[in-house]
């Protein structure tokens with residue numbers, strides 16, 4: 010009876026009646042492992058032994074341990090309490106039924122029972138339990154799944170999750186048509202270069218976020234790898250929403266006007282049961298078909314792609330024989346030095362002359378030769394053919410040029426590559442300089458270390474190595490600094506891919522500039538028009554290859570071309586524009602770059618095209634801090650930096666650039682930026698400009714910028730101040746007391762009063778020529794000096810001889826101001842006191858026209874103001890009546906209450922009690938409009954004829970407090 014079949018569920022029958030147990034067992038035994046117990050104690054023992062028992066059928070009335078007791082024990086045991094217990098009771102015994110249910114039984118069966126019904130009920134109970142358990146497990150599993158489903162970088166589904174979700178979506182919508190597409194960003198690596206890897210990463214994050222925002226569309230989406238994204242959605246939705254553009258526009262803000270293009274491969278889901286990752290492969294196949302296509306960026310997966318695969322297999326079957334039978338032929342496409350109009354070299358390009366299919370271009374077989382490895386044999390054939398031909402041309406006496414051959418990525422893994430090439434060169438009696446090796450840039454992506462090692466080997470063997478398809482975007486511009494190649498090969502077809510040629514031109518020229526910086530010569534291929542050729546030449550790229558000059562030609566034709574050439578000896582040195590020191594800026598590991606990036610100030614590399622356009626090629630972070638705008642905002646502006654400045658500054662920059670280029674010396678100037686943000690904030694920068702290099706018309710400069718806005722504002726303030734000084738009907742002079750009295754500043758008015766020109770006056774003073782009458786000022790010099798140094802204001806009226814011989818009474822009110830860390834200066838106000846002498850009123854009248862506030866108040870506690878100038882009322886915005894009303898004409902009231910105690914203390918206590926005559930201080934006055942104005946107060950105590958004491962005070966608006974220091 011107790012068959013221990015592990016796959017069967019088990020039930021436990023606990024009943025003291027063996028008849029009952031047998032009756033039940035006969036019903037269960039086919040499906041369950043049945044265990045018997047005669048009482049509760051036995052039952053409990055068995056249940057503990059087999060805790061995975063699916064159900065217990067329990068009689069209540071038993072010896073030793075009855076059903077209730079066992080039930081209670083089961084329910085108390087955490088390991089057993091989930092086991093469903095069904096209780097058998099006598100018919101009609103409701104109390105015991107309820108008691109059993111209360112005790113945890115899941116159901117009751119009444120005696121006499123019908124065994125088949127019991128079995129069905131037990132089955133149902135067990136199934137339900139099982140389902141509940143499974144559901145719980147599923148929930149847990151889902152939770153775990155979700156945690157590992159999301160791609161960390163983008164926050165959307167990863168590969169596996171995308172496949173799972175997509176399969177589920179397809180299965181749930183069997184009647185809809187779906188497309189699955191895969192897209193990536195063109196030249197994503199270049200973008201990384203231009204904006205930094207961190208920005209590139211953030212861009213991917215932004216794409217993820219943009220996807221998540223488009224939740225209204227039913228679709229699945231995921232991040233496949235690198236910059237590849239996959240999406241599956243209903244075909245109608247795909248047609249209706251331009252989802253990719255939507256996502257791009259949401260996420261590309263960071264890059265401003267940078268030309269972002271995508272390529273899309275679409276697989277129309279025909280067979281929904283196809284493995285989703287296979288669908289993604291097909292979408293990829295479609296994507297790859299437009300990878301190097303510049304007119305078409307979207308491709309649907311179609312049967313012809315499969316056909317191509319079949320065709321490939323046919324060709325693969327023939328390739329070995331074809332090579333042996335000489336069906337492969339080498340064509341030559343000349344390269345010219347467009348500067349001197351001479352032949353520079355030629356590229357060897359292979360063709361398959363197929364007996365049935367005709368001439369097959371390399372694109373028809375190279376890609377799959379690369380996949381199946383046959384390319385290395387074909388390449389060796391091409392190299393050997395080229396070597397043999399060069400030897401033949403030499404023997405024919407033709408002026409030979411070096412020939413470029415293609416080295417496939419696969420060849421790089423051949424450890425004997427270098428030997429093989431040398432062997433071919435030597436066996437034909439050639440010099441290794443006759444072969445130029447073109448290595449495709451994409452090799453860098455697959456195995457940069459291998460590439461670098463191989464290139465180093467080849468170069469030390471004397472070959473010149475060219476990096477083919479440079480700018481195709483497989484690798485980054487950084488490749489340049491790692492791979493020691495001799496020449497770059499730019500492909501116009503990659504570069505001209507941009508929609509607007511101005512921008513692609515600028516990408517091209519920045520590539521060219523980079524190359525020039527590290528002194529790499531360049532050859533451009535795919536040149537089809539005169540404009541392209543001229544443009545390339547204008548930016549310093551002079552070696553050109555392309556249909557504009559000649560198509561690839563058969564060997565005989567190239568021979569003819571060679572024989573028509575004058576003899577051009579092989580130039581060892583390739584031409585580049587020499588840019589000294591500039592390579593440092595590109596090499597990330599050099600001090601110079603470190604310096605550039607962490608330069609204490611803002612720095613840029615700028616280019617001037619000689620025709621009034623200045624472009625920023627590179628800028629460090631500090632530059633953006635200086636101008637208060639980020640890279641994104643900067644690059645979204647016009648390329649011409651001159652548009653950033655006020656016209657005078659733009660003019661000034663051009664002038665200085667020309668000067669720097671002419672003299673080769675560092676130049677400086679100040680530039681006034683147009684407001685960068687809406688807040689209209691002023692920006693002035695002081696720049697230092699160093700000429701770096703010239704390429705044809707273009708010049709490259711290094712420009713360091715420093716924010717000098719504050720200083721400029723101070724200058725402006727100073728100007729305003731000197732306006733004031735000019736307008737005060739009194740002379741102002743500033744002296745420094747060294748051995749003699751030195752004049753730091755003397756206003757025009759002061760000179761006018763004295764009757765000398767400024768120069769004359771300074772000359773007199775410097776040479777200690779006395780202009781005061783002998784017994785006056787000079788005699789009191791020591792006294793005055795002491796008074797000044799002890800902080801007093803000296804008010805003295807002295808007779809002065811004017812230039813014309815006349816003399817005047819000059820009243821000089823002097824005080825010494827010393828700022829921390831600076832030489833003390835003597836500030837003097839000079840009046841011609843001849844006429845008015847004691848006529849104070851007249852002085853007031855004069856002062857009242859001044860551009861500062863003047864007032865006079867009684868030197869006592871009350872501080873009654875008895876005079877206030879128009880200018881001061883104007884400064885504060887009051888009418889005379891309002892002023893009186895507001896401040897009761899009392900000086901203490903005029904001081905803003907928070908400043909009052911401080912000011913009064915410093916003024917009254919010191920000036921009155923110590924009988925000194927001066928106090929200067931700063932405080933606030935409430936203006937008529939309720940705002941507060943900071944003023945600088947210079948007061949003088951004057952004792953009137955009547956013996957009363959007054960303070961004469963001049964106040965200056967110092968709302969721009971910080972500027973005060975440099976002001977007085």
Ligand code: C2E
Pocket residue numbers: 342357358359370371372375384387388391415416417477478500502534535536537554555556557561
């Ligand atoms: P590639 O090395 O970039 O060669 C330049 C390709 O551009 C050649 O195509 C050439 O015919 C074409 N071309 C030249 N001037 C112009 C032009 O002005 N406009 C346009 N639209 N195209 C121009 P081709 O000969 O079909 O070769 C295609 C590619 O096949 C080559 O690209 C190279 O990657 C590969 N290839 C050719 N021969 C060999 C070889 O012997 N070995 C290896 N490994 N690869 C080869």
Ligand code: CA
Pocket residue numbers: 356415447477
């Ligand atoms: Ca090539």
Ligand code: CA
Pocket residue numbers: 477478498500534
């Ligand atoms: Ca190429």
